[in-house]
Amino acid sequence: xxxxxxxxxxxxxxxxxSPEEDEKLLRYITKYGHGCWSxxxxxxxxxxxxxxxxxxxxxxxxxxxxxxxxxxxEENLIIELHAVLGNRWSQIAAQLPGRTDNEIKNLWNSxxxxxxxxxxxxxxxxxxxxxxxxxxxxKPKPVEKSQxxxxxxxxxxxxxxxxxxxxxxxxxxxxxxxxxxxxxFQRLSLENGSRIATGSDLGIWIPQTGRNQHHHHHVDExxxxxxxxxxxxxxxxxxxxxxxxLGLIELENSFSTGPMMTExxxxxxxxxxxxxxxxxxxxxxLNWGLAMEENQNPFAISNHSNSSLFSDIKSETNFFGTEAxxxxxxxxxxxxxxxxxxxxx
DNA sequence: AAGTACCTCAACCGCCAATTG
DNA sequence: ACAATTGGCGGTTGAGGTACT
Numbered sequence: 001x002x003x004x005x006x007x008x009x010x011x012x013x014x015x016x017x018s019p020e021e022d023e024k025l026l027r028y029i030t031k032y033g034h035g036c037w038s039x040x041x042x043x044x045x046x047x048x049x050x051x052x053x054x055x056x057x058x059x060x061x062x063x064x065x066x067x068x069x070x071x072x073x074e075e076n077l078i079i080e081l082h083a084v085l086g087n088r089w090s091q092i093a094a095q096l097p098g099r100t101d102n103e104i105k106n107l108w109n110s111x112x113x114x115x116x117x118x119x120x121x122x123x124x125x126x127x128x129x130x131x132x133x134x135x136x137x138x139k140p141k142p143v144e145k146s147q148x149x150x151x152x153x154x155x156x157x158x159x160x161x162x163x164x165x166x167x168x169x170x171x172x173x174x175x176x177x178x179x180x181x182x183x184x185f186q187r188l189s190l191e192n193g194s195r196i197a198t199g200s201d202l203g204i205w206i207p208q209t210g211r212n213q214h215h216h217h218h219v220d221e222x223x224x225x226x227x228x229x230x231x232x233x234x235x236x237x238x239x240x241x242x243x244x245x246l247g248l249i250e251l252e253n254s255f256s257t258g259p260m261m262t263e264x265x266x267x268x269x270x271x272x273x274x275x276x277x278x279x280x281x282x283x284x285x286l287n288w289g290l291a292m293e294e295n296q297n298p299f300a301i302s303n304h305s306n307s308s309l310f311s312d313i314k315s316e317t318n319f320f321g322t323e324a325x326x327x328x329x330x331x332x333x334x335x336x337x338x339x340x341x342x343x344x345x
Numbered sequence: 346a347a348g349t350a351c352c353t354c355a356a357c358c359g360c361c362a363a364t365t366g
Numbered sequence: 367a368c369a370a371t372t373g374g375c376g377g378t379t380g381a382g383g384t385a386c387t
Contacts, residue, residue, distance in 0.1 A: 016355070016381085038372065054373075055356065090375060105376075106354050 013047045017056050021046055025053055026061050059100050066098025070107055078104055079112060083126040 013021075028044035034057065037050035046053060070078075074096055081092045089101035089108075096104065113123040120129050 014357075036372080051373080052356080058374095059355070087376065101375075102356085103354075109377095110353055 011047065012041075012049050012052075014052070017060075021048070022056070022061060025056060029057060029061070059102050064098055065100070070099075074099070075107075075112060075115075078108065079116065079126075082108065082112075082123075 017025075024044050024046055025040070028040065032043070034040055034054070037054045040046075040050055040053045041048045044053070048056075077096065078092060081095055085091050087105075087108075089105045093099055093101040093104050108123075116123040116126075117129070121127070122129050
């Protein structure tokens, strides 16, 4: 173990790549593929270590690279993803076709961090700087668990994440609204260090209907707009989000809601839209979801597929806020909610 | 015009986990 | 089973360019 062997090798070139070297590497990989990187330089006639060749290919020579400045949309997406993923540049890059982790990292360090600070947002926590400076104790106060009876052995309750909160926004007291995540932009830390990023991270008050702006099809212009709370990373949300459109993605040992739903997931969800029920479950990305009959409590639609992470969830009527809150969503019909956040272990 | 401070970005470094022999 | 090797990742560096004084 220890240092990479190539670090010790002498007579290997370092530093910037010459056009001739680029040409050699490009020609070789185009013809033969890279295979084992350590053998590439020798085969391609380069005085470089395999690691250097790999990096040059990935960051510069790859034909599918998008060159040029980042668009505003790309910048916004990076900020959104960073709020969820932190400095996991490769995972962020995976969401931006044609962009490398290296250039995203550079963009972040040289530009985006600064932009966020100018907006009064801490680039590390993505919280308002004033919020941090005031040092307000916004930890949820522990209270009794709600009346839920369902439990699940895949889930563990997050310490301190259970609370009763009076939602206070300037929104109408509208029973058609759902609220995801902990109010107040709290992040829910799990024991293993991972976390659930919920609607609170996104800072959006979510109407029951509406559409994810990142999926422009099926936009219903008649639905109420999403209300973007102060500090939201989505300052430009115009149309209402459906909670389900916010999506819920699995990260390493954690879940996150956000506008990162894949087309496939979107299609899955739209299948459920064929029901007369109003579908709004975030859990659909976990292959189950919630539905709600008009003027009734939400109930679970279970097991969209065998790969559900919650395969033993059974469909129940009058299913109130248990699994929904497990993924950071609960009904907010009296502006008095029970919050229960659960993490996956 | 010269010195410097700052910015960008390509590339390296060092660590880690997975793979290989 | 173990050590060496490899690939991948995030942090960091420093050369070159630009802006500022």
